[in-house]
Amino acid sequence: MENNLTLKRRGFLVGSASALAAAGFGAPVPIAAAQEAKPLPDYVAWKNAGSLIVHSDKTLETKRGEIGAGIITPADRLYIRNNVNVPDDSIVADRDGWMVEFAGVKEPRSISVGELKTLGVETVAAVLQCSGNGRAYFEHKPSGTPWTVGAAGCVLWSGVPLKAVIEAMGGAVEGTRFVTGTGGEVIPEGLDPKDLIVERSVPAEALESIILAWEMNGAPVPLAHGGPLRMIVPGYTGVNNIKYVKKVALTENETDAKIQATRYRIYPVGGKASTSDPSVWKMEVKSWITSPLEVAKAGKVQVTGVAFGGFHAVSSVEVSADGGETWKKADFVGPDLGRYAWRPFVISLDLPAGRHTLVSRATDSEGKSQPREFEPNQSGYSHNGWLAHGVTVDVA
């Protein structure tokens, strides 16, 4: 019975995959956008233009083929997504002088980055991924940046564990249920700060792994990525990783800032957001292929990609060259940088001439695999369906 169902579902998958491929789905959608080649905005003029798709001044995506096998995404290839304008670079003139206010602790006070550096240091490798990464693959065309796969990277963050800071301030107050971080963005005058402020709350359990980072990939965190100090919440989507963090509070309730209250929520297509809808917090297991992308030579082809578990570690990844009909286990490449990092993968396939739909499907340490399709949500968040993330390759 189960076998029959499986077979039926498989039959459906293959047909569907072919149909989608014929319709252009599964192919790297915004290559056209890349070819428009908008120039890099000034504040990220130091980035590697050839590796990036410039969607707007505030949204830059790493091209799928520019993600290598080296695990860590170099700063100059890492995506950019800002909700508000980047602050003036005067805030990184004296990095150690940047002040952060702490609240919800027994001895609340403001503390400089210089003093934070005396409280300890830890390094964590973590995938940084925009909540909307994969939005381009939703068929209902949500508004917002049409990210494909490149609003994500794997980054080494170094800084002080938040736990150590809280301990130095006498511990948390009673009733703490959330960690609420506030970004140092400047809100234009005349506008309601609640509408624009980047202030997010994450469940207090994240306290175990949060780092206040002054270093990214072995160098001071660039302003564009949240320097002088960024609150890193490993396993949580990008928006929860507060840039230029100026306040960290242990709170009983979630912030009522718009970005928390009604934005970054998962609710049905056509619906309206409410605070009872799930917030975009923990990331789910995901993977995608990085090569080949369009054409390959018949014979032995190295199919490469990246896979991560999100909040849990990734444990395996499979690749299919026939749109999901048959699967083979791929090998991970290079050292394991820990549960929050991604792992490059490779599999050597013999591909005959013809058109092939290559897809990858990762499984996390809890046994959860990427779904074939991902149920749509109004704002197009958190897509990890394997079919849509595949690529169609012509082998000659």
Next chain:
Amino acid sequence: MENNLTLKRRGFLVGSASALAAAGFGAPVPIAAAQEAKPLPDYVAWKNAGSLIVHSDKTLETKRGEIGAGIITPADRLYIRNNVNVPDDSIVADRDGWMVEFAGVKEPRSISVGELKTLGVETVAAVLQCSGNGRAYFEHKPSGTPWTVGAAGCVLWSGVPLKAVIEAMGGAVEGTRFVTGTGGEVIPEGLDPKDLIVERSVPAEALESIILAWEMNGAPVPLAHGGPLRMIVPGYTGVNNIKYVKKVALTENETDAKIQATRYRIYPVGGKASTSDPSVWKMEVKSWITSPLEVAKAGKVQVTGVAFGGFHAVSSVEVSADGGETWKKADFVGPDLGRYAWRPFVISLDLPAGRHTLVSRATDSEGKSQPREFEPNQSGYSHNGWLAHGVTVDVA
């Protein structure tokens, strides 16, 4: 008896450390050189000038305080040491078209980087360290660049394992004892190529780990670091990691190129090199402190640094704030990237006001520790003595 000896040696150590500190040894010697601030040479104009000491057009060192806790050294902070001028950047215009000749295999032929990419991919994190790193700490003042600690970095290399290439070419011929790599440097006309060619042989056992790398830290290997293709010999000093590699041969004998025959050999001060002197191959266990470097505020001070085992993994590192009289075990920071990588370390020390000589001493997985002093050799290679690598810090 042994205890007495130990005590006597300790007495000597402390006295000696103080004397050296008073004489300025143990302090970061070439800070003066850094302050001259020579401009970056054109071919590395993309590097981060503030992180580097420019010794010459061919030798740039990472400042001690610019090595972070992020494990991987970003490309724009990584040291440069070239033996010959860097080739024209036309060689990276078509990276996949770069040809490499293979010899000493049953089916020898030339192969393009594009084809190498069809044979497999692996990523290894490895310390890249110039053979002369630490030369400034030899008292006999060897000729050559006076590197302190910064002719080293930890890098993620991605490429094809050499083993896979050899297998694709029918395997090694009989009698293979060395892997000999030849660099693609252009030798000026009228000069004897044997004098200048960068061609090095390493023992065939290195075959197990050699990678022909087209990617460094997740991006194509920069020309200045050996792109389009570099032969990476993990655990071996920098010179053995052949840039712009154009030939790889499995050979019965070492090459007779000068760089192998008489240069990069360990022989006594005042002596002359011969091919029977040990070649600078495998790296030894080593560590150094990266902060604080000159001054610190009395109280709790985070002492940080990096430690690596060289050819073997590093297993532990201790720190002393009294020039080696007493030691405390430091903690490693962040994920372990494998035996060839370095590990940042940290220890929180309570330092009262006064002058402190901070030293670190690492031990590898074979139980071998850094020596207090390192026996001098004519050319100033391979210094890993812990005393000279220490720093003198004024705490106020």
